[in-house]
Amino acid sequence: MLKTKMFIAFSAVSLFIVTLTCLMFDYKNVSDIKSQTFALSDTITRQFSRTFELYVQDIEKLSVSIIGDSIIQNSLIDHYHTDDPVEQNEIELTINNRLFTHLQSRSQLQSIYLFTLDHNAYFVSKASGPKVSFHLEDEIWYPRTAEIMTNKFILLPVCEENTGGDRREKVISFVRNINRIPYRDTLAYMKININVNVINDMLVMSDANEFERSMRVLIVTDQGDIVYDDKDELTGNTHSGLGKSAFQNSPHSGELTWMGQRYLYTIEHSDYTKWNTVILTPKDFLLSKQKKSQYILALAGLLATVLIALVSYVLSHQITIPLRNLMKKMTRVEQGDFSQYMSVTGNHEISRLSRIYNNMLDSISRLINEVYESKLAEKNAQLSALQAQINPHFLYNTLNIMKSISRVRGIEEVAEMSESLAELFQYSMKNLQHPVPLQEELNHIENYMNIQHHRFGSRFELHVSVPEHLLHASVLKLTIQPLIENAIIHGLGNMKSGGRIDLRAMQNGSSFVIEVSDNGQGMDKEQLEGLRSALQHAAQSSRRIQDQPYGIGLSNIRERIRLFYGAEYGMELESSQGGGTIVRITLPFRDHDSWNKEEGSDEYISGGG
Numbered sequence: 001m002l003k004t005k006m007f008i009a010f011s012a013v014s015l016f017i018v019t020l021t022c023l024m025f026d027y028k029n030v031s032d033i034k035s036q037t038f039a040l041s042d043t044i045t046r047q048f049s050r051t052f053e054l055y056v057q058d059i060e061k062l063s064v065s066i067i068g069d070s071i072i073q074n075s076l077i078d079h080y081h082t083d084d085p086v087e088q089n090e091i092e093l094t095i096n097n098r099l100f101t102h103l104q105s106r107s108q109l110q111s112i113y114l115f116t117l118d119h120n121a122y123f124v125s126k127a128s129g130p131k132v133s134f135h136l137e138d139e140i141w142y143p144r145t146a147e148i149m150t151n152k153f154i155l156l157p158v159c160e161e162n163t164g165g166d167r168r169e170k171v172i173s174f175v176r177n178i179n180r181i182p183y184r185d186t187l188a189y190m191k192i193n194i195n196v197n198v199i200n201d202m203l204v205m206s207d208a209n210e211f212e213r214s215m216r217v218l219i220v221t222d223q224g225d226i227v228y229d230d231k232d233e234l235t236g237n238t239h240s241g242l243g244k245s246a247f248q249n250s251p252h253s254g255e256l257t258w259m260g261q262r263y264l265y266t267i268e269h270s271d272y273t274k275w276n277t278v279i280l281t282p283k284d285f286l287l288s289k290q291k292k293s294q295y296i297l298a299l300a301g302l303l304a305t306v307l308i309a310l311v312s313y314v315l316s317h318q319i320t321i322p323l324r325n326l327m328k329k330m331t332r333v334e335q336g337d338f339s340q341y342m343s344v345t346g347n348h349e350i351s352r353l354s355r356i357y358n359n360m361l362d363s364i365s366r367l368i369n370e371v372y373e374s375k376l377a378e379k380n381a382q383l384s385a386l387q388a389q390i391n392p393h394f395l396y397n398t399l400n401i402m403k404s405i406s407r408v409r410g411i412e413e414v415a416e417m418s419e420s421l422a423e424l425f426q427y428s429m430k431n432l433q434h435p436v437p438l439q440e441e442l443n444h445i446e447n448y449m450n451i452q453h454h455r456f457g458s459r460f461e462l463h464v465s466v467p468e469h470l471l472h473a474s475v476l477k478l479t480i481q482p483l484i485e486n487a488i489i490h491g492l493g494n495m496k497s498g499g500r501i502d503l504r505a506m507q508n509g510s511s512f513v514i515e516v517s518d519n520g521q522g523m524d525k526e527q528l529e530g531l532r533s534a535l536q537h538a539a540q541s542s543r544r545i546q547d548q549p550y551g552i553g554l555s556n557i558r559e560r561i562r563l564f565y566g567a568e569y570g571m572e573l574e575s576s577q578g579g580g581t582i583v584r585i586t587l588p589f590r591d592h593d594s595w596n597k598e599e600g601s602d603e604y605i606s607g608g609g
Contacts, residue, residue, distance in 0.1 A: 001043055004286070008288075011305075011308070011309045011312050012592045013335070014305060014308035014309065014312065015305050015308075018301045018304050018305050018308070019082065019301065021301070022297050022298065022300075022301045025297060026272070026297060030286075030287075032209045033286055034264065034286070036264060037264055037286060038132065038253045038264065038282055040212075040433055041253070041264070041265075041266040041279045041281060042252075042253060042266045042268075044215070044217075044266075044279055045266045045267065045268040045277050045278070045279045046268050048202065048203065048217065048268075048277050048279075049268040049270050050279040051202050051516055052199065052202065052219070052270070052273065052275075052277065053270055053272045053273060055198070055202070056272065056273055057272070058156065059174050059194065060152070060153060060174075062106065062192070063100060063153070063174065063176055063190060063192060065102065066098075066099070066112075066178075066190060066275055067178050067179065067181075067182050067190070068181065069098055069102075071094060071095075071098050072095055072099075072114075072295075073096050073180065073181055073187070075091045075094045075095045075098075076114075076116065076178065076180075076188055077180065077187070077280060077510070079091050079116060079120070080092055080116075080118070080187075083160060093116060093194070094123055095122045096122060096124050099112045099114070099122065099124040103124050103125075103126065104126075104155075107459055108194060108195055108197075108198035108201075108542075109192060109194060109195070110125065110126060110127070110161060110169055110171045110193040110194060110195045110420055111123065111124060111125035111126070111127075111161065111171075111192075111193045112124050112125075112190065112191070112192050112193070113190065113191040113192075114178070114188050114189070114190055115135075115136040115139065115188055115189045115190075116136070116187075116188045117136065117186070117187075117188065119135045119137070120134075120135075121134050121135065121136075121605045125161075126582045127161075127169070132286070133594070136189060138385070138603065140156070141156055141173070141175050141191075145177070145189070148156075148176055149176060152176060152223075153174060153175060153176035154175050154176075155172060155173070155174060155175075155273055155274070155275065156172065156175060156256065157172070157226075157227050157236070157237070157238075158170045158171065158172060158179070158223060158226075158227055158228070158235055158236035159171060159173065160198060160236070169195055169196075170195070170196040170235055170236055171194060171196060172193070172194045172195060172196060172227065172228075173191050173192070173193050173194075173195040173556050174191070174192040174193075175189065175190070175191045175192075176189070176190055177189050177190070178190055181426075188419055193236060196228060196235055199219070199228045199230075200230070203217060203230055214281060214282060214285045215279050215280065215281050216229070216231060216263075216279065216280040216281075216282075217229075217230040217277070217278075217279055218230070218234075218242065218277075218278040218279075218280065219275050219277055219278075220240070220242045220243075220275065220276045220278050221243075221275055221276070222243060222244050222274070222276065223239075223243050223248075223467065224238070224239050224241060224242050224243030225237070225238045225239070225240070226238075226240050226242070227275060227534035240596075241258060241259070242258065242278060242411075246258075247265070247267055251267065252267060253265065253267070255265045255283065258280070261282060261283075261284070262282070262283040262284065263280040263281060263282060263283060264280070264281045264283055264286070265278060265279065265280050265281075266278070266279050267279075319350070322342075322350045322353075322354070324348075326342060326353070326354065326357060329342060329357075330357075333357075333361065333364075336480065338361055338364060338365055338429070340361070341358050341361060342354035342355075342357050342358055344358070371460075382386060390440050391428070396439070401502070413454060416449055416450060416454070417450070417454050418460055418528075420447040420448070420450040420451050421447075421451060423443075423444075423447045434476075434477070434478055435474040435475060435564075435590075435595075435596075436474070436475065436476075436477055436592070437471065437472050437473070437474065437475075437592040437593075438466065438470060438472070438474075438475050438505065438592075439471040439472065439474045440480070440587060441477065441478075441480050441481070442464065442466065442471075442480075444478075444481055445462075445464075445480060445481050445484055445503070448481055448484065448485070449462050449484070449567065452488060456488075457501050458497065458572070459492070459495060459496060459497055460488065460492045460498075460500060461499070461501070462484065462501045462503065463501070463503070464503045465502070465503070465504045466503070466504070466505040466507070467505070467506070467507075470505045470506075470507060470512070472591055472592050472593060473505070473507075473512050473587075473589060473590065473591065473592065474587075474590040474591070474592040474595050474596075475512075475514070475587060476560055476561065476587075478587065479514075479557050479560065479561065480514060480516065482518040482553040482554075482556075482557060483554075483557070483583050483585075484501060484503070484516060484555070485553070486553060486583070487501045487516060487517075487518040487520065487581070487583075488501070490520070491518035491519075491520025491521065491522070491580065491581055492519075492520045493520075494521060495520060498519075498521065499518070499520065500516075500518065500519045501516065501517070501518050502516070502517045502518075503515075503516055504517075507589055509589075510588060510589055511569075511586050511587070511588060511589060512586070512587045512588065512589040512590075513584060513585070513586050513587075514584070514585050514587070515582060515583070515584045515585075516584075517580060517581065517582040517583075518580050518581070519580045520580055520581065521577075521578060521580075522575045522576050522577055522578055522579045522580050522581050523575040523576075523577065524576075524577040525576075525577075527575075528573060528574075528575050530604025531554075531573060532573055534555070535554060535555055535558055535571065554571065554583070557571065557585070558570050558571040561585060561587065565587060565588055569585075569586050569587055569588065570585070570586065571583065571585050571586075572584040572585075572586070593608065
């Protein structure tokens, strides 16, 4: 049923549109949240990385202060020049006191080591634990001393330091060499242990929201060793899977799967510390925030779908009721009852359809009466046509009798005129609406000119210039002879002698051009423009054409050409006062015999008589 189909179609389209809208809105919302997350994470990452760089720069300044301490410089030089245990003990106390002075002023430092080149070490710490390093060669960074010379210092990932009892603190080590001033040769190496908790102080955000608290902040080496984890779960972990290779696809931000969980990440590499600051945001946390909006969106979409379905049902019901009523009445009309009119109320589409239906019933009733009357008229016309057909044949036969009697009695001019007139009459009687070869039209013109020469004598001459291959070109009947007649009557009518009419035919690509010109009186510019305008608007200006000296014949020829061949073909006029007139008609070039076979119209040419 139409009602069901309309309801299903409206509902399906509406559901599709609502669903597509919801999906696009949800996708846009998720995309916006991801963009905002990346922007916030990137800001925090860069700020934190810069903060940590500034802190390390401060430690570097501290190391420069220790190196430049003249007491420490002199004590280290004295260390290499004495073997006396008492003096060595005094040197150790002096160095430790100076180191403790630098250590005590900075709460975030855990301990300071000075390693001499002769396997000795000086040590101060804020904890009461024992010294854990005694010899330079025992340090894990010892093979990297050449790197220290190049980069001024190196940072070591997290290790644990015994701070007394069972307590162990995670520390980051800052290592550099101590050069003798001013000679720049190496006296010793210095290691400053920094408590990892100092990084926590950099990240304290008292007004952090839930979204920021969900982020995970990491400092990671290029090899994937975790220097710092703000959750304090993986600090000091090695080979975590967050090395350089994990970020090759997108070195600044993107998505990754780590430890079985999906994250959005931003990363900032520090050329100063050689470490990477990484912020991970759980993707599931972002999606969980979306669920509430998704529920609201789904509920709104469902309500919209139900509302649209309800409206679709009501509309389809309102549309199909009058249509069903119309179908019932049309069924009665089909059975012959033409009294089934629809009631018309309002001006909406159904009312207009009802009004058109009522008008159609009136038209059908009227046409039935007209057809009945036309059948009667057709029978009368057939009888009249049979009677009218007798007259042309009677005239044609009479002209032949006149020709025979004239020849018998020796009046050759009358016989010749009768013969030409009979052939003219016969040519005009059959199949006027169908094309003929150009040769037939020229023969018809020759008969016409025979009669005119008997009438006008030698007042004018006709010159025909037609290439032989164009004699078989297809033309409409009686398109050229009226042009010759116009030239004789209107162009050469006032000339007593010396009149000339030229008939030329030529092929121009796919077009066939026939040109009739005379050397008569011609037309002035105003007359020519008037005739052209009248021909251009022939359907609206038949009176204007009749007022022109060339009459209505030109209009008939032009319209026949346009109707038969198309609007791109037709007639052109050229004339000047005292300079004669040229009439040019353009037709499509067609070989009559070939075209006649294609069209299957041989029977049109053979009829008549």
